[in-house]
Amino acid sequence: MTTSTEQFPPTSKPSESVSGVTVRLAGDSGDGMQLLGTQLTNTSALSGNDVATFPDFPAEIRAPRGTRAGVSGFQVQFSSDEIFTPGDGLDALVCMNPAALVTNIGDLKKSGILIVNSDSFESKDLKLAKLENSPLEDGTTDPYRTIHVPMTKLTRGAVESTGLSTKFADRCKNFFAMGLVFWLYGRDVEPTLRFINAKFGNKPEVAEANRLALKAGWNYGETTEDFASTYQVSAAELPAGVYRNVMGNQALSWGLISAAKLSGKELFLGSYPITPASDILHELSKHKNFGVRTFQAEDEIAAVCSAVGAAFGGSMAVTTSSGPGIALKGEGLGLGLMLELPMIVIDVQRGGPSTGLPTKTEQSDLLMAMYGRNGESPLPVVAAQSPADCFRTAIEAWQVATKFMVPVVILSDGYIANGAEPWRIPDVGTLPKIEVSHPAGREPDGTQFLPYERNEDLARPWAIPGTEGLMHRVGGLEKEDGTGNVSYDPDNHQHMVETRAKKIANAASFIDPLEVDGPESGTLVVSWGGTYGACRTAVKTLQEKGQNVAHAHMRWIHPFPANTEEVFRRYDKIVVPELNSGQLRLMIRNEFLIDAVGINKIKGKPFSVSELVDEIESA
Amino acid sequence: MNAELPVLKAKDFESDQDVRWCPGCGDYSILAQMKKVLAEIGARQESTVFISGIGCSSRFPYYMNTYGMHSIHGRAPAFATGLKTTRPDLDVWVITGDGDALSIGGNHLMHVIRRNLDINIVLFNNSIYGLTKGQYSPTSKVGAVTKSTPRGSIDHPLNPLQVALAAEGTFVARSVDSSIKHLMATLKRASQHRGTSFVEVYQNCNVFNDGAWDYAKAKATKDQTTVVLEHGKPLVFDGGTKGIRLNGFMPEVVEIGGDVSESDLLVHDEKATEPHLANILSRMRHPQFPEPIGVFRAIERTTYNDGVNEQVADARGEQGEGDLAKMYTSGDTWTVA
Numbered sequence: 034m035t036t037s038t039e040q041f042p043p044t045s046k047p048s049e050s051v052s053g054v055t056v057r058l059a060g061d062s063g064d065g066m067q068l069l070g071t072q073l074t075n076t077s078a079l080s081g082n083d084v085a086t087f088p089d090f091p092a093e094i095r096a097p098r099g100t101r102a103g104v105s106g107f108q109v110q111f112s113s114d115e116i117f118t119p120g121d122g123l124d125a126l127v128c129m130n131p132a133a134l135v136t137n138i139g140d141l142k143k144s145g146i147l148i149v150n151s152d153s154f155e156s157k158d159l160k161l162a163k164l165e166n167s168p169l170e171d172g173t174t175d176p177y178r179t180i181h182v183p184m185t186k187l188t189r190g191a192v193e194s195t196g197l198s199t200k201f202a203d204r205c206k207n208f209f210a211m212g213l214v215f216w217l218y219g220r221d222v223e224p225t226l227r228f229i230n231a232k233f234g235n236k237p238e239v240a241e242a243n244r245l246a247l248k249a250g251w252n253y254g255e256t257t258e259d260f261a262s263t264y265q266v267s268a269a270e271l272p273a274g275v276y277r278n279v280m281g282n283q284a285l286s287w288g289l290i291s292a293a294k295l296s297g298k299e300l301f302l303g304s305y306p307i308t309p310a311s312d313i314l315h316e317l318s319k320h321k322n323f324g325v326r327t328f329q330a331e332d333e334i335a336a337v338c339s340a341v342g343a344a345f346g347g348s349m350a351v352t353t354s355s356g357p358g359i360a361l362k363g364e365g366l367g368l369g370l371m372l373e374l375p376m377i378v379i380d381v382q383r384g385g386p387s388t389g390l391p392t393k394t395e396q397s398d399l400l401m402a403m404y405g406r407n408g409e410s411p412l413p414v415v416a417a418q419s420p421a422d423c424f425r426t427a428i429e430a431w432q433v434a435t436k437f438m439v440p441v442v443i444l445s446d447g448y449i450a451n452g453a454e455p456w457r458i459p460d461v462g463t464l465p466k467i468e469v470s471h472p473a474g475r476e477p478d479g480t481q482f483l484p485y486e487r488n489e490d491l492a493r494p495w496a497i498p499g500t501e502g503l504m505h506r507v508g509g510l511e512k513e514d515g516t517g518n519v520s521y522d523p524d525n526h527q528h529m530v531e532t533r534a535k536k537i538a539n540a541a542s543f544i545d546p547l548e549v550d551g552p553e554s555g556t557l558v559v560s561w562g563g564t565y566g567a568c569r570t571a572v573k574t575l576q577e578k579g580q581n582v583a584h585a586h587m588r589w590i591h592p593f594p595a596n597t598e599e600v601f602r603r604y605d606k607i608v609v610p611e612l613n614s615g616q617l618r619l620m621i622r623n624e625f626l627i628d629a630v631g632i633n634k635i636k637g638k639p640f641s642v643s644e645l646v647d648e649i650e651s652a
Numbered sequence: 653m654n655a656e657l658p659v660l661k662a663k664d665f666e667s668d669q670d671v672r673w674c675p676g677c678g679d680y681s682i683l684a685q686m687k688k689v690l691a692e693i694g695a696r697q698e699s700t701v702f703i704s705g706i707g708c709s710s711r712f713p714y715y716m717n718t719y720g721m722h723s724i725h726g727r728a729p730a731f732a733t734g735l736k737t738t739r740p741d742l743d744v745w746v747i748t749g750d751g752d753a754l755s756i757g758g759n760h761l762m763h764v765i766r767r768n769l770d771i772n773i774v775l776f777n778n779s780i781y782g783l784t785k786g787q788y789s790p791t792s793k794v795g796a797v798t799k800s801t802p803r804g805s806i807d808h809p810l811n812p813l814q815v816a817l818a819a820e821g822t823f824v825a826r827s828v829d830s831s832i833k834h835l836m837a838t839l840k841r842a843s844q845h846r847g848t849s850f851v852e853v854y855q856n857c858n859v860f861n862d863g864a865w866d867y868a869k870a871k872a873t874k875d876q877t878t879v880v881l882e883h884g885k886p887l888v889f890d891g892g893t894k895g896i897r898l899n900g901f902m903p904e905v906v907e908i909g910g911d912v913s914e915s916d917l918l919v920h921d922e923k924a925t926e927p928h929l930a931n932i933l934s935r936m937r938h939p940q941f942p943e944p945i946g947v948f949r950a951i952e953r954t955t956y957n958d959g960v961n962e963q964v965a966d967a968r969g970e971q972g973e974g975d976l977a978k979m980y981t982s983g984d985t986w987t988v989a
């Protein structure tokens with residue numbers, strides 16, 4: 034095999050330098066767009082760009098081929114500046130069929146680059162997309178720099194020497210498209226060649242076909258007169274360090290594994306498969322050499338209950354799900370907080386209610402996380418703000434869970450879970466050591482062990498089975514403070530309800546204060562969770578326009594950071610953008626009697642920066 | 653090491669809590685036999701855990717001087733799964749009832765049994781919801797008149813042993829609350845089995861379903877209405893005068909003597925690889941048949957907790973103990989100076 038540099042010579046065409054590019058790859062679910070997108074992301078990150086991605090795919094595994102319902106997309110922004118979103122308007126759009134074109138073209142900037150597989154615009158393809166006329170001929174594509182590429186034909190020709198059947202040859206189309214996109218943006222093909230070797234190593238003819246398709250795409254760009262120049266995006270100025278790309282669910286998993294290690298615990302996960310949380314189960318299952326035990330339970334209820342059982346036994350217990358599963362876990366979580374055992378509950382939110390929009394993002398489980406259990410049952414709630422932030426969030430959640438002996442809810446969402454961004458790999462030595470202790474065994478001395486005796490944080494001792502002399506019984510019936518015996522005493526019940534709440538309120542002393550980015554007065558935009566990037570970018574845009582707008586992002590929502598009210602009172606107006614009908618806004622109004630204004634979008638899609646800029650200006 | 657430990661008596665397993673079951677409840681006997689069995693097998697208070705769900709029987713853990721969890725309705729097997737998987741050193745007992753295990757918790761029961769988690773499940777079957785004051789349960793007979801079925805139950809009942817066998821149970825047994833010796837022996841066998849031990853106990857609720865098991869409990873009738881299973885022995889009952897013979901796939905009651913000798917009778921085999929015999933026995937119901945009491949099935953299969961922990965040990969053996977820095981840098985990285 035010749036080296037990549039010989040196979041993929043640098044372009045002889047002029048190269049235009051740009052600060053950042055947003056590209057979307059759209060095709061049928063079976064067209065391999067997610068793979069193409071991941072490769073483009075990785076190679077861009079490796080070249081030092083800041084990157085942010087937004088995969089968008091249908092809930093169906095194989096929706097009818099060629100239909101609008103089956104369109105799968107992957108958006109990536111790569112930039113020489115620090116970026117926080119996968120971008121708004123598209124600089125380039127690759128469409129593998131008519132359905133992909135009509136469902137995505139609205140996001141392409143005027144005079145943006147539109148690359149289409151012109152072989153898939155025949156009458157049968159148009160019919161599948163429910164189109165009477167070809168959008169390539171009816172003026173739809175006129176405002177754009179449209180480049181017709183007969184990808185099917187060119188790919189078949191390129192891989193002919195491998196002897197693959199037409200069916201298999203056509204599966205290499207995404208690598209042809211990849212070659213073309215890589216050429217257009219001067220991306221390094223080396224990581225992708227490594228990927229091909231690793232992925233198809235045991236099928237040499239498939240590996241070879243993909244390499245040939247990649248090369249043909251690259252060469253097509255160089256040869257065709259449709260492209261007069263390529264684009265270069267230079268490396269971003271990120272803080273020094275070693276970086277890698279991470280996706281949210283991956284970072285969350287690694288954060289959990291790290292938290293276990295930092296606290297000298299072994300991790301137990303009880304989980305039931307559900308989109309978009311399953312990847313945490315998959316990732317954790319790979320790391321058994323860290324002492325990770327994963328249990329794929331028979332249902333969501335068994336998943337949370339098994340975690341409570343593991344917590345009782347002294348493990349770091351975790352359960353993961355999405356909205357419908359968290360609804361089922363409510364009773365089990367209530368027991369967890371009654372038993373005052375540390376554990377982590379992860380809700381990777383998706384569109385609701387009911388089954389809702391499984392593959393789309395939303396922030397509509399906040400009130401369920403806060404209040405969705407019977408009785409007075411508060412839990413700490415923390416929300417991750419970006420894919421890489423998931424790592425830190427998992428560690429913080431475990432710190433709070435163990436310090437205050439309480440299950441902690443982590444909110445993520447589909448956008449963060451599947452999105453990717455560069456992560457500066459931490460030096461393990463700088464990660465916090467998490468002190469966890471269990472009371473030691475003792476000989477019977479006539480005194481009673483008090484399982485609900487409290488320390489200065491109001492936390493009870495984590496006495497675990499197997500410890501001599503500390504035998505005790507826990508359960509869901511109200512406990513007498515101290516002894517933990519069943520108690521129906523009215524005053525004790527009020528005391529216990531208040532104590533459980535106070536314990537969580539105390540966690541405010543542990544978490545970071547709310548930080549503000551921007552002026553000390555005027556309008557404050559308050560965000561939480563995965564809208565961090567869009568809000569931060571929108572506020573920055575407004576600040577550059579000279580507006581008196583500041584931004585505060587809430588990671589901990591229960592308790593609120595200790596300085597929250599003081600910060601909010603400095604501003605004339607509080608604006609709360611959320612991908613729900615106003616759940617954090619409701620909490621802010623309730624807590625502080627501040628008449629916060631909402632910007633609310635419930636479309637299963639993240640905010641675009643431009644819509645936020647407009648909405649904040651008119652709020 | 654055991655020699656240095658003090659020998660515990662049944663009394664040592666008693667907690668300081670007042671027992672609050674109705675006077676005359678069958679639960680008292682099961683509690684008493686359990687304490688005796690734990691003392692007899694040399695169980696340690698600190699390494700024994702009782703986990704229950706909700707219902708009268710589920711108050712059991714409060715009365716044991718061991719670790720315990722009175723959990724939520726029907727879910728005890730799931731809590732036990734998390735605990736035993738991470739703490740295989742503990743002896744875990746699940747205490748449940750017919751409503752708890754077979755109605756709200758039916759799913760968990762089935763799955764814990766098929767996984768063969770190394771725990772002991774004792775199902776107190778009184779065919780009624782006692783704690784909620786007298787509604788019919790999944791084991792109530794068709795026609796049962798209860799608070800929620802004034803015209804009689806129309807639900808076909810579940811047979812707990814059939815559920816356990818269908819879930820590929822490796823240890824399936826039945827006993828009776830008042831048959832003290834038999835109950836002790838059965839609980840002891842259950843504690844010694846590696847894997848999920850499932851024991852159904854006929855338990856009388858003297859308040860809401862009094863006399864449901866009288867035929868199997870009364871001294872005067874129990875010899876005729878029950879047949880005690882013993883591995884390798886023919887099924888003989890009623891003072892040795894009657895036996896069970898297999899006619900094709902169907903059991904039949906035969907008089908011993910005349911043409912029929914003990915060698916014609918069905919011989920119990922609890923170790924049979926396939927559960928066909930156990931199935932036939934578990935379907936023998938009063939009054940057509942004497943109901944079998946004892947161990948229906950006891951076979952060996954890898955336990956869930958062993959499987960999980962072996963995979964962890966193998967992964968550590970092959971890859972070495974997990975190293976965070978190595979995990980973070982797996983795959984492509986780049987350096988920003």
